[in-house]
Amino acid sequence: MALSDLGSGIILRYGTDKQKKMTLSSICSGKTISTLAYLEEGQQDEVGCFETKAIENGDGYLIQGNKTFVLNLTLPGPAVVMCRLSGDSEKGEIAAFLFHKNADGLVPEMLGDRVGMRMIPMGNLTFADLRVPHEGLLGKRGDGQSQLALSLSEMNIKASAVGTGIAQGAFDMALAYAHRRIQFGRKIVSFEAIRGRLTDMATRIEFSRLLTHKAAWSFDRKSGDSKLPEMAKAVAAETALQVAKDALHIFGGYGYVVDYRIERFYRDASMVDIIGLPGHSNKKSLADHVIGRM
Numbered sequence: 109m110a111l112s113d114l115g116s117g118i119i120l121r122y123g124t125d126k127q128k129k130m131t132l133s134s135i136c137s138g139k140t141i142s143t144l145a146y147l148e149e150g151q152q153d154e155v156g157c158f159e160t161k162a163i164e165n166g167d168g169y170l171i172q173g174n175k176t177f178v179l180n181l182t183l184p185g186p187a188v189v190m191c192r193l194s195g196d197s198e199k200g201e202i203a204a205f206l207f208h209k210n211a212d213g214l215v216p217e218m219l220g221d222r223v224g225m226r227m228i229p230m231g232n233l234t235f236a237d238l239r240v241p242h243e244g245l246l247g248k249r250g251d252g253q254s255q256l257a258l259s260l261s262e263m264n265i266k267a268s269a270v271g272t273g274i275a276q277g278a279f280d281m282a283l284a285y286a287h288r289r290i291q292f293g294r295k296i297v298s299f300e301a302i303r304g305r306l307t308d309m310a311t312r313i314e315f316s317r318l319l320t321h322k323a324a325w326s327f328d329r330k331s332g333d334s335k336l337p338e339m340a341k342a343v344a345a346e347t348a349l350q351v352a353k354d355a356l357h358i359f360g361g362y363g364y365v366v367d368y369r370i371e372r373f374y375r376d377a378s379m380v381d382i383i384g385l386p387g388h389s390n391k392k393s394l395a396d397h398v399i400g401r402m
Contacts, residue, residue: 110266111179111228111383115144115188117262118204118255122247127206131186140185143209145175145233146256160235162191162203168241171205171213175233181216182229185209189235190252202252205240213238224375257334263384264337265327268320271344271380275313275351278373282306282355302358309351316340316347341384348377 113135119127119142134140148159160173171191187209193201215234222230247255283306286297296302323340326333352374356363363370 110270112138112141114179114263115142115186115259117259118144118188118246119186119206121258122204122251122255123206124243126243127246131206135185141180141183142185143178143180143183143187144190144259145178145187146190147175147177149174149176158190158192158202160189160191161194162205162240163194168239168244169205171235171238171240173235175235177219177230178216178233179228179230181209181218181231181233183209188246190256193249201250202256203249204246204252204255206244206246207238207240211238223378224372225379260384261327261334261337264334264341265320265323267380267383268316268323268337268340268344270383271341271348271377272313272316272320274348274373274377274380275309275316275344278348278352278355278370278377279306279309279313281370281373282309282358285359296358305354305358309354312347312351316344319343341380345377345381348380349374352377 116132116135119131123131131140131142135142146158150159158173160171160175162169162171169191171189173191175189185208187207189205189207191203191205193203213236215236216231217234218229218231283297286302286306287295289296297306319336319340323336326336352370356370356374359368359370362368365371
């Protein structure tokens with residue numbers, strides 16, 4: 109659910125009334141699934157140095173380039189793409205454009221099977237002279253960088269909620285199993301090692317939940333500070349992995365049996381760290397906030 113409306117925040121905040129009317133009602137009703145295409149192959153430390161470019165012509169823009177790890181790629185609905193405006197400037201301004209995923213000039217390529225979150229279509233997208241009218245520009249020319257930064261902060265909060273939810277789900281299953289599993293004539297929940305592990309899991313989850321709530325509160329107050337969303341995501345990603353791993357171990361050998369479903373939590377937890385920004389990019393951004401840019 110958290111990934112079903114990617115890019116809709118940009119439409120909501122910066123779109124015209126016509127753009128909103130054409131897209132948001134169908135997204136909210138679940139009739140369409142939106143996406144945000146911004147990641148590119150070779151981007152290392154910073155998202156925003158785009159090779160995908162939008163060339164203005166008489167009727168609008170021609171978009172050329174490639175995006176990678178595009179979620180919801182094959183599901184019908186609108187898409188938002190971040191581009192570098194081709195002009196006199198060597199670097200070019202950044203802008204967001206709105207189009208439909210069945211538009212001419214799009215060449216999708218699905219990626220292979222993934223470890224977790226397999227229900228979400230993901231792939232690469234090539235823009236072969238995609239034509240977007242002037243009305244497809246979201247907001248003002250050159251506002252794309254700030255639009256994307258705000259959207260990524262929002263996405264980090266969603267990723268934090270996803271990670272916290274995965275951890276809570278894994279904990280609930282492990283706790284229920286510990287209450288019914290009997291070894292040596294006792295329920296394993298009575299063993300000190302199991303009790304200590306469950307307590308640590310619950311503590312991690314509560315910390316992750318509180319930080320997620322604080323990040324969301326700060327975002328709603330329009331603080332403009334991306335530090336808390338980045339911190340919340342980093343903590344939630346680590347919490348999801350550790351709690352899911354501990355839960356799997358509480359199940360013992362049954363934790364590796366697909367029928368018990370606990371392994372799914374472990375697989376899905378591995379995805380949290382790369383929602384929004386790749387993990388290394390997120391950590392560099394957070395370090396710049398906390399320590400300062402060098």
